[in-house]
Amino acid sequence: EPEVTQTPSHQVTQMGQEVILRCVPISNHLYFYWYRQILGQKVEFLVSFYNNEISEKSEIFDDQFSVERPDGSNFTLKIRSTKLEDSAMYFCASSEVPGTDTQYFGPGTRLTVL
């Protein structure tokens, strides 16, 4: 069964460094998302992406964040200058139709900012 994959599974970085989290969505899906989950807290929406542009973003998704679909398969989340509070699990998701229907999530990347 097709699934969303994410790399790396765990990323440790120093505060102020740039990180890029990578995702390979399900191949026939057109809508892509990033969410994050701070330890012990809710899963929070960051951004949705369709047709090579952001379709919606949350207040969390400030200028430090960017997303890109550099080729036909990858979808990336870049954090330009990481802060301690960026430490969280980051989930990529994809769907065939817009967000109102089932979204399929990857296993997540645990980001630890020291």
Added chain:
Amino acid sequence: SQQGEEDPQALSIQEGENATMNCSYKTSINNLQWYRQNSGRGLVHLILIRSNEREKHSGRLRVTLDTSKKSSSLLITASRAADTASYFCATPAGNKLTFGGGTRVLVKP
């Protein structure tokens, strides 16, 4: 406003027992979804119930939706140790899903 709040926050049961958890939401929805998350892992989609449906089954899962009360319930029948996980309801709004805080379910063998 908080959308999709689960109750209880935690639940401990013996294997073979049923587990019931509830979700309340505030705004109108066209569907409600339930996801499972094993400790430290990704979110697995369990079931989607549309606003014109009152009940839906999938294997040992039974979901109800009461749009008049803005609430949903997830029942896991004949629970197994492998059902130990956190369960989240999620409601769509625009392009995103809004998740509740989840119910942590522990199934003791």
